[in-house]
Amino acid sequence: MANVNLTINGKAVSAETDDRTLLVEFIREHQGLTGTHVGCDTSQCGACLVLMDGKAIKSCSTLAAQASGSSIITIEGIATGAELHPVQRAFKENHGLQCGFCTPGMVIAAIDMIERLGPDLDEPTIRKELEGNICRCTGYHNIVKAIKAASMQMATQLEAAE
Amino acid sequence: MYETSYNRVSSVTEAATALDAADDPKILAGGQTLIPTMKQRLAAPSELVDIRQVDELHGISMQADGAIRIGATTTHAEVAANADVRAQLPGLASLAGHIGDPHVRYMGTIGGSLANNDPAADYPAAALALGATITTNKGSYSAEEFFTGMFETALQENEIVTAVTFPVAQRTAYAKFPNPASRYAMAGVFVAQTPSGPRVAVTGAGQEGVFRMPAMEAALAENWAADSLGSIQPDAQDMLADIHGSAEYRANLVNVMAKRAVAAA
Numbered sequence: 001m002a003n004v005n006l007t008i009n010g011k012a013v014s015a016e017t018d019d020r021t022l023l024v025e026f027i028r029e030h031q032g033l034t035g036t037h038v039g040c041d042t043s044q045c046g047a048c049l050v051l052m053d054g055k056a057i058k059s060c061s062t063l064a065a066q067a068s069g070s071s072i073i074t075i076e077g078i079a080t081g082a083e084l085h086p087v088q089r090a091f092k093e094n095h096g097l098q099c100g101f102c103t104p105g106m107v108i109a110a111i112d113m114i115e116r117l118g119p120d121l122d123e124p125t126i127r128k129e130l131e132g133n134i135c136r137c138t139g140y141h142n143i144v145k146a147i148k149a150a151s152m153q154m155a156t157q158l159e160a161a162e
Numbered sequence: 163m164y165e166t167s168y169n170r171v172s173s174v175t176e177a178a179t180a181l182d183a184a185d186d187p188k189i190l191a192g193g194q195t196l197i198p199t200m201k202q203r204l205a206a207p208s209e210l211v212d213i214r215q216v217d218e219l220h221g222i223s224m225q226a227d228g229a230i231r232i233g234a235t236t237t238h239a240e241v242a243a244n245a246d247v248r249a250q251l252p253g254l255a256s257l258a259g260h261i262g263d264p265h266v267r268y269m270g271t272i273g274g275s276l277a278n279n280d281p282a283a284d285y286p287a288a289a290l291a292l293g294a295t296i297t298t299n300k301g302s303y304s305a306e307e308f309f310t311g312m313f314e315t316a317l318q319e320n321e322i323v324t325a326v327t328f329p330v331a332q333r334t335a336y337a338k339f340p341n342p343a344s345r346y347a348m349a350g351v352f353v354a355q356t357p358s359g360p361r362v363a364v365t366g367a368g369q370e371g372v373f374r375m376p377a378m379e380a381a382l383a384e385n386w387a388a389d390s391l392g393s394i395q396p397d398a399q400d401m402l403a404d405i406h407g408s409a410e411y412r413a414n415l416v417n418v419m420a421k422r423a424v425a426a427a
Contacts, residue, residue, distance in 0.1 A: 019165075019210075042201075057268050062197065066168075066170075112264070131345070132262070132263025132265045
């Protein structure tokens with residue numbers, strides 16, 4: 001058995017699990033946070049993305065034991081109380097989801113790309129960055145629009161702060 | 163996934179001891195190939211020795227002679243973003259920035275990619291074209307010695323890749339045609355203008371994994387231009403053939419990718 005000690009959405013979690021437990025199983029089944037999805041289970045669709053120490057990684061291709069010692073943020077942990085994260089709000093306003101299954105991964109990927117590449121992203125960059133996220137409703141246009149709107153909004157916020 | 167036991171180590175010595183003590187161990191670094199393979203039950207190591215957080219295996223440094231040394235557990239994202247790699251070996255930075263997707267690149271490591279030697283992996287092409295040296299806890303190998311066939315390397319049992327050193331090159335570029343579904347290279351060509359002349363290495367297309375193209379190297383030595391490659395291509399007999407493309411298609415693709423790489427370098 002592996003001792004897994006990490007924080008999930010700011011909360012310290014300490015648990016004993018099977019060594020082979022995947023991080024996504026740990027999050028969904030042990031912690032009951034079912035917002036993180038298992039789509040393909042073969043590392044291609046990105047529905048299982050979580051932020052590990054600030055970077056979007058595939059929780060279906062990572063063991064819980066590997067993540068021990070890290071800080072994990074899931075889709076449940078990005079809003080501030082009742083106030084949606086700017087990326088969540090942009091998805092809502094731009095109809096960036098149809099069935100919603102891929103959405104948690106899309107939102108996490110969007111947060112990661114905006115933080116890494118800076119605000120005000122152009123469309124080709126967003127599309128290239130979404131290489132690892134699949135939307136089986138094929139609703140990509142509005143997803144790209146939502147990410148662009150969120151990145152522009154974050155640019156405006158940065159300007160206002162200066 | 164079959165049952166396994168997980169062991170995180172904090173030094174190369176500790177890793178070597180753990181590997182020697184285990185029945186049927188595997189080294190775990192980023193896990194972006196190993197974990198999916200274990201989930202499919204195509205691998206079932208009794209023990210995983212996790213070296214991802216071993217400090218001495220991590221990081222990128224410029225050597226006195228201009229060569230760039232990359233620690234085995236350095237991720238693709240780190241190689242792609244590194245200022246020295248981008249300035250000195252832009253082809254290598256670009257290659258690293260196009261492996262898999264952004265999320266795989268945060269976890270996947272250069273040492274893991276080289277040790278696995280997937281016939282469609284990108285890094286082996288850079289290592290062979292640049293004449294890299296692969297250092298392990300037991301010695302070192304030239305890239306020519308290291309890659310011995312599909313998924314085969316010169317590594318002995320439980321030998322740990324610790325770093326890869328890429329010597330200086332005047333010009334580098336990598337062009338790949340990714341499989342539209344898997345994004346693995348159907349043909350990936352790395353070209354380098356090195357102090358000892360042009361070198362060309364091909365991944366994704368060959369039945370035996372990565373290989374060099376001496377005919378292309380000779381043509382580029384005469385004149386470094388895409389046109390000088392004419393219709394030079396590998397023998398289709400040695401190419402992979404599957405539902406994604408015939409051997410003849412891949413042989414032609416090697417020529418096209420090589421021209422694109424030379425034009426970009």
